[in-house]
Amino acid sequence: MSANNDDCDENTPLVPHPVQNGDIERTPTPPNQDHLISFVSPGQWHTQTHGSDTSSSLMTLAADKKMSDSRRTFCLFVTFDFIVTILLWIILCGVSSSSSLSFYTILYDQVCQLDLRTSLFDVVILAAVRFCFLELTFAAFRVRHWWPVAICTVVCDILLILKIFATFATPDVGHYCNVPMTIVLLLADFIFTWIEVWFIDSKVLPGEMKTAQKTVQAFLQQSYQSTMPEEHRNLIMPRNFPSTAASEHFSFFSAPESEAGHTAVGAESMYYSMHGYNRTMLLNNHIIQEGVVGLNSLWAQYTNRDLWKTEKQLKNGDVVYSMETPEYGKSFKIEAEIDVAPHIIFQEIVTKTEEMPDWNKTVASVKVLRRIGDKSSVTLEVSSPAALGLIPSREFVTVRRIDKIGDVFISAGVSTQSCEELVPKTNFIRGVNGPTGFIIAPGKDGPHSSSFVWILNTDLKGNLSRSLVNRNLTSTVIDFVSALRRRLAIYT
DSSP states (O other): OOOOGGGTTTTOOSSOSSOOTTTSOOOOOOOOGGGSEEEEETTEEEESOTTOHHHHHHHHHHHTOOOOHHHHHHHHHHHHHHHHHHHHHHHHHHHHOOSSSOHHHHHHHHHHTOOTTTOOHHHHHHHHHHHHHHHIIIIISOOOSSHHHHHHHHHHHHHHHHHHHHHHTSTTGGGTSOHHHHHHHHHHHHHHHHHHHHHIIIIIHHHHHHHHHHHHHHHHHHHHHHHSOGGGGGGOOOTTOOOOOOSTTOOTTSOOSSHHHHHHTHHHHHHHHHTTOOHHHHHHHHHHHHHHHHHHHHHHHHHOGGGOEEEEEOTTSOEEEEEEETTTEEEEEEEEEESSOHHHHHIIIIITGGGGGGTOTTEEEEEEEEEETTTEEEEEEEEOOBTTTTBOOEEEEEEEEEEEETTEEEEEEEEOOTTGGGSOOOSSEEOEEOSEEEEEEEETTEEEEEEEEEEEOEEOOSSOOHHHHHHHHHHHHHHHHHHHHHHHGGGO
16 A cells, blocks of 8 residues: 555544554564564663574674773773772871871871771772772673662762761761861762762663664664665665554554663664565554544543533633543643534634634644644644743644544644654753644534533643643633634634
8 A cells, every 4th residue: 555645544434443444554464573683771682583693693793892982981980980089088198197197107007007997098999999890890891781880889888888987986086087088088989989870871871772773773774775676675764763663563553661662673663664664654654543542532531521620610601621640640621612613613723723823822833744644644833931931932743633423523632753853953842742632513502603622631841830830721721712712703
């Protein structure tokens, strides 16, 4: 079947049920996954089939890679930690000297007459052991796990705490060493150990994971492309394709759980693409499925009135409700009766979505990034600053899905990461939409009236007061309906 954007869901039944055969393009049965590469932890990989020549080559390719820049920087920092500890200890001996105790006498007493209560040379020894252990594990043996630095930090911190008790429990401690420099030395050593933990966990291992992923993808692309027929090479997936094919059941609709999971599936996606699975088809199917899932969630919330509690009742008859769920947090719903036919409202807020900023001042811009047939699209929305500027603008990338049940029009949306390559780079914080959308049903006053419902679930991210956000969202749904009525006045 063609992977053209306009063909993916043309024949979809207008019912918000799980995806129908006409909605998702038929996908060939996936190849045996025994030959796919899977990453088991940051920087640590293995293959499903050890006898595979390709897998062995990939293992060798990854294992033979030179030390990464981040790992080399970490090893330099460990060396810096050791040198600074020695330097601080020497300074401590210097400032502790007096007319009765020379500098060299103090050095001799600290080293040769080692007393755990009065000497701080054991802190230097601890730094030396830490230096040797970390350099061996991360430089010599290239360990690709966080456990060495975790064990090292726990042991060092326990010994430093015991050292503090032993030192300051000694009577007249100031006679043996300078107290301020003692504090500086112990505190610096404690801080260094935690910087090393942070460096490994947030810089070294994630960075090496990304580098290894790029290496594997490049290897797969070269090896498979060299053996593919010329007419099939245009199906090769670009390296920056945001794959979601992570499930062992080949469910390319399951979102990755973490950044590591996101990078781990890239080689698998490349493999599928190289075996003839069209990139556009997979991506379009993924987007359609995301939209259908969001629409089903929205419809379930709409039909279950017991979930909602009344927040505010306006004089014009509009009612604002709210509910809170563990999965999506707090959602808001407004119900309003509008004296315009449902299809006209649907046309204004869905068909003409890019014109919404002209009449809805809470939205700064709306842009359609991708259309898939008549019922699915991906949009980029930027909100206007709110609450007197206390809530800055946010951007939202949303999969939208439209449908109809009987006489009821539905437009649902939920956040997505499926079209990141189409999203322009901005300085806006990215908000996240849960199941959000409009339900427009025939009204109580005949064919020229509508029962309008807007369900809003959004996480604005950033350091914002929860109460401030909730008050603003309540005002947002009320202001939207007021603006919509003004917009629709031309039809009455």
